[in-house]
Amino acid sequence: MFSYTFQWKQAFAKLPLMLDGALVTIELALLSMAIGIVLAVVLTGFRLSRIRPLVAIVTTWVEIARNTPALFQIYIAHFGVASFGLHLSPYVSLLIGITFNNAGYLAENFRGALKAIPDTQTRAARSLGMNPIQAFVHVVLPQMLRIAFLPMTNQMVWAILMTSLGVTVGMNFDLYGVTQDLNALTFRTFELFALAAVIFYVMTKIVQIGARLIAARLFRY
Amino acid sequence: MIEIENVRKSFGPLEVLKGINLTVPKGEVLTIIGGSGSGKSTLLTCINGLEPIDSGRITVDGTEVHARGTDLNKLRRKLGIVFQQWNAFPHLTVLENVMLAPRKVLGLGKAEAEAIAVKQLTHVGLGEKLNVYPTRLSGGQQQRMAIARALAMSPDYMLFDEVTSALDPQLVGEVLDTLRMLASEGMTMICVTHEMKFAREVSDRVAFFSKGVMAEIGAPQQIFENPQHPETAAFVKLTQA
Numbered sequence: 402m403f404s405y406t407f408q409w410k411q412a413f414a415k416l417p418l419m420l421d422g423a424l425v426t427i428e429l430a431l432l433s434m435a436i437g438i439v440l441a442v443v444l445t446g447f448r449l450s451r452i453r454p455l456v457a458i459v460t461t462w463v464e465i466a467r468n469t470p471a472l473f474q475i476y477i478a479h480f481g482v483a484s485f486g487l488h489l490s491p492y493v494s495l496l497i498g499i500t501f502n503n504a505g506y507l508a509e510n511f512r513g514a515l516k517a518i519p520d521t522q523t524r525a526a527r528s529l530g531m532n533p534i535q536a537f538v539h540v541v542l543p544q545m546l547r548i549a550f551l552p553m554t555n556q557m558v559w560a561i562l563m564t565s566l567g568v569t570v571g572m573n574f575d576l577y578g579v580t581q582d583l584n585a586l587t588f589r590t591f592e593l594f595a596l597a598a599v600i601f602y603v604m605t606k607i608v609q610i611g612a613r614l615i616a617a618r619l620f621r622y
Numbered sequence: 623m624i625e626i627e628n629v630r631k632s633f634g635p636l637e638v639l640k641g642i643n644l645t646v647p648k649g650e651v652l653t654i655i656g657g658s659g660s661g662k663s664t665l666l667t668c669i670n671g672l673e674p675i676d677s678g679r680i681t682v683d684g685t686e687v688h689a690r691g692t693d694l695n696k697l698r699r700k701l702g703i704v705f706q707q708w709n710a711f712p713h714l715t716v717l718e719n720v721m722l723a724p725r726k727v728l729g730l731g732k733a734e735a736e737a738i739a740v741k742q743l744t745h746v747g748l749g750e751k752l753n754v755y756p757t758r759l760s761g762g763q764q765q766r767m768a769i770a771r772a773l774a775m776s777p778d779y780m781l782f783d784e785v786t787s788a789l790d791p792q793l794v795g796e797v798l799d800t801l802r803m804l805a806s807e808g809m810t811m812i813c814v815t816h817e818m819k820f821a822r823e824v825s826d827r828v829a830f831f832s833k834g835v836m837a838e839i840g841a842p843q844q845i846f847e848n849p850q851h852p853e854t855a856a857f858v859k860l861t862q863a
Binding site: 522525528529540544 | 670672695696698699701703705707709711712713714722723726727755756757768771772775
């Protein structure tokens with residue numbers, strides 16, 4: 402009944418291809434985080450503006466991003482928009498889907514972080530003659546980033562893992578996509594996916610350790 | 623000179639300042655006493671424009687604080703304020719806390735801002751704590767740091783809003799000593815305080831506020847020994863009991 406013969410050599414022979422895929426995965430995760438953070442800052446600004454239509458946009462975005470499967474979000478970014486005649490490549494669709502998800506979660510994190518900073522900090526900064534932007538940049542933002550740093554790290558890990566959903570929209574040159582294709586060619590299913598899992602694990606571990614090192618340098622208080 | 627003319631201010635239906643008139647010349651130490659809710663703290667935040675007023679006028683050296691077009695950020699450089707809650711910036715060291723505004727607001731270079739910060743921190747007795755983060759300081763030390771931070775902008779006036787009220791009793795003395803030192807150096811100060819002994823010692827004049835009205839103002843001897851207004855008399859008697 403257990404007749405599977407491990408052929409690790411065959412799998413390891415594909416390692417360079419998989420590592421190339423891993424680079425694409427990292428690129429996707431980094432891009433989706435970078436754009437996601439910018440969007441999250443904008444969304445947080447919208448929320449603080451208290452202008453109804455803007456707040457409605459944020460609420461809808463955050464609710465969908467956090468309460469529907471990431472897979473659904475990626476599907477919509479690919480097949481959903483295709484129904485309206487907009488045909489995006491799997492790479493772009495995947496990037497949009499993950500970015501949407503990141504921005505939603507991060508906006509919520511930023512909101513929580515801002516709430517944790519007392520208004521009196523801004524008041525103290527303003528009473529020293531700082532204008533609102535200086536007060537935000539030099540006093541509020543650094544404190545906000547510290548509070549939001551750990552959740553941001555988690556989101557980065559999540560972004561790396563979410564790239565694996567790209568296969569469902571035809572993505573075939575990120576780590577998971579490459580592995581999937583190699584599997585179809587060689588049928589070394591267990592070995593290939595085990596290897597992919599290890600690569601995912603190493604990538605996320607590097608993110609976590611790197612984040613801890615950065616945090617130790619940045620946040621000494 | 624700070625001139626306050628018929629200033630009124632409400633929070634919703636509650637009128638907290640009911641027509642305040644007060645002039646504080648350069649070099650004066652004025653303390654404001656009175657029960658909580660009497661409007662004394664609100665007046666301070668109106669003077670530096672953190673709070674808008676409903677009517678009346680406040681001018682600082684001829685600049686009208688609440689007029690349209692007044693550059694409040696510029697005006698606030700002359701008006702140092704220290705609050706009951708010291709509001710240290712937790713992500714900056716003591717030195718950086720004091721250097722921040724001189725650098726960003728006054729545009730001073732790093733060396734110059736640092737020299738000013740070191741001087742002010744030494745002045746308030748924190749010369750040994752320059753590179754410590756504020757969370758490592760006691761409340762009294764943090765409050766003195768907040769005073770140094772305000773002084774680093776070389777303000778012409780200092781406003782103190784119940785700066786000892788949130789401190790443990792044994793830490794009150796060190797902060798009051800700092801205020802005494804400033805007063806003796808000729809700083810123009812308006813201190814809202816509950817420290818009657820302090821008010822009596824350092825003030826040129828003492829103002830008694832009650833329910834949004836300045837009920838009485840005069841020399842400390844008058845307020846504490848021969849109050850003219852029955853409410854002042856009652857308040858003084860109560861606080862000295």
